[in-house]
Amino acid sequence: MKVYLVGGAVRDALLGRPAGDRDFVVVGATPAQMEAQGFRPVGRDFPVFLHPQTHEEYALARCERKAGHGYRGFTVLSTPDITLEEDLLRRDFTINAIARDDDGQHVDPYGGIADLEARVLRHVSPAFCEDPVRILRAARFMARWQPLGFSIADETMTLMRSMVAEGEVDHLVPERVFQELSRALQEPAPSAFLRTLRQCGALARILPEVDALYGVPQRAEYHPEIDTGLHVELCLDIAAQLAPGDALIAFCVLTHDLGKALTPARELPAHLRHEATGLEPLNTLCERLKVPAEHAALAKICCREHLNVHRLAELKASTVHDLIARCDGFRKPERVARLGLVCEADKRGRRGMAAADYPQRETLNALHAAALAVRPRDLDLAGLDGPQVGEKLRRARIAAIAAVRS
Structure with a gap:
C-alpha cells in the first residue's frame, strides 16, 4: 500500500500559491484494509475514507468508464491492482494529474509540470469529453489563472467544441451549472469564464440570456466599449x-x-x-x-x-x-x-x-x-x-x- 498527495495541493505548491485542502490517493489497498487502520468510509459512489486523526480524504485508486450521459454517467472500478498512472489518467487536466510521494518526489506521467511552466491548460486524455462538467471547470480555471498568463491548449478547445456540438453540455444538471458558475464568479478574472464558454460555444447553451448580449451595441458616449x-x-x-x-x-x-x-x-x-x-x-x-x-x-x-x-x-x-x-x-x-x-x-x-x-x-x-x-x-x-x-x-x-x- 502506498499513499500519494494528488491534485490541487500538488499543483498549487508548484505554482507557489497557498495550499487548500489536501487529497490523497492510496494504491494497492482494499476498503477492509483501510478500515482496519482506523479510516472511516465516507464515499457514496467510490471508496473514499477520512484519516482517523487529520480527517483528510484518502481515496482508493480507481478507474472510470462512461456508462451514460452527463457527469453522473460513469461506472467506477477500484481494485488493489489499479496503478497510480491509471488513476491520474482519469483526471481532467495535466496540471491536476501530478502526484507527490512521501519523499517529496513528483510522479508526472502526463507532462503536467511542463504545462504548468508553459501556463497551459491541457486535457489528460480523450476521456475528457465524457464529462461535460469539465468544460465548466476549464472556464472556471481560466477565471482563476488567466492573470497568471494561462491559456487553453488548442487541442483541448477543439475537444470542448466537439462536446458542445454533440450535445453533451445539454445533460448538465442545473444545480451543478450554478455551483460552477458561482465558484467562477469568486475568481479574480470572471470575464475569462464567459470568454472561454463562448469560445467553445457552451455559453449559448448554458447561459443563453448572457450570450445574447454579445454583439448588441450601446451608445459610444456612455459605453466606449460599445x-x-x-x-x-x-x-x-x-x-x-x-x-x-x-x-x-x-x-x-x-x-x-x-x-x-x-x-x-x-x-x-x-x-x-x-x-x-x-x-x-x-x-x-x-x-x-x-x-x-x-x-x-x-x-x-x-x-x-x-x-x-x-x-x-x-x-x-x-x-x-x-x-x-x-x-x-x-x-x-x-x-x-x-x-x-x-x-x-x-x-x-x-x-x-x-x-x-x-x-x-x-x-x-x-x-x-x-x-x-x-x-x-x-x-x-x-x-x-x-x-x-x-x-x-x-x-x-x-x-x-x-x-x-x-
Whole structure:
C-alpha cells in the first residue's frame, strides 16, 4: 500500500500559491484494509475514507468508464491492482494529474509540470469529453489563472467544441451549472469564464440570456466599449476588485443588463427601459438554474434599480426613500449596500473608466443610514393606527434623507 498527495495541493505548491485542502490517493489497498487502520468510509459512489486523526480524504485508486450521459454517467472500478498512472489518467487536466510521494518526489506521467511552466491548460486524455462538467471547470480555471498568463491548449478547445456540438453540455444538471458558475464568479478574472464558454460555444447553451448580449451595441458616449457582452465582462472584473470572492455581487453584475438583448433593432444603440425588460430573462435564468432565493431577489433589485442609483443626485428625497423601500432596505439593510457596489461596477466596467469616481455609492449609503436612524420609538405615535404610523414613519425618514442633502 502506498499513499500519494494528488491534485490541487500538488499543483498549487508548484505554482507557489497557498495550499487548500489536501487529497490523497492510496494504491494497492482494499476498503477492509483501510478500515482496519482506523479510516472511516465516507464515499457514496467510490471508496473514499477520512484519516482517523487529520480527517483528510484518502481515496482508493480507481478507474472510470462512461456508462451514460452527463457527469453522473460513469461506472467506477477500484481494485488493489489499479496503478497510480491509471488513476491520474482519469483526471481532467495535466496540471491536476501530478502526484507527490512521501519523499517529496513528483510522479508526472502526463507532462503536467511542463504545462504548468508553459501556463497551459491541457486535457489528460480523450476521456475528457465524457464529462461535460469539465468544460465548466476549464472556464472556471481560466477565471482563476488567466492573470497568471494561462491559456487553453488548442487541442483541448477543439475537444470542448466537439462536446458542445454533440450535445453533451445539454445533460448538465442545473444545480451543478450554478455551483460552477458561482465558484467562477469568486475568481479574480470572471470575464475569462464567459470568454472561454463562448469560445467553445457552451455559453449559448448554458447561459443563453448572457450570450445574447454579445454583439448588441450601446451608445459610444456612455459605453466606449460599445459591445454589451464586453461591457458585462469589464463589469465582472471590476466587481472582483470591489468585492473579492463575493459571488452574490458578481451574479447581480452578470445579470444587470439582460434587457439590452431584447431592445428592438430600430431603437439601437439606445436601450430604453432595459432595466424593466431585463426582469423576464432574469427570472427565466434563475428558474432554470435553480438560483438561491437571495441571489435572485437581489439580482432583480439591481436590474430594476441600477439606473435610478446612477441618477441619484436627481431624485427627490421621497423617491430615494421609496427606492430603499422597494429593496426591502429597512428590514434587510445589506441589500442597499450591495446595490451600490453593483452599480459602481456597472459604471466603472466601461473601456477607459476602470478608475472612474462613483460618488453615488457613498451617497446612497449615507442617505440610507440617515433613514435607518429614524425609529418608530423616537416618534410621537399617540392615537395613530397602523397605516397612520407607517405614513408618519415614512415622512420622518424622508425628512432625514432631505436633511443629509441640505
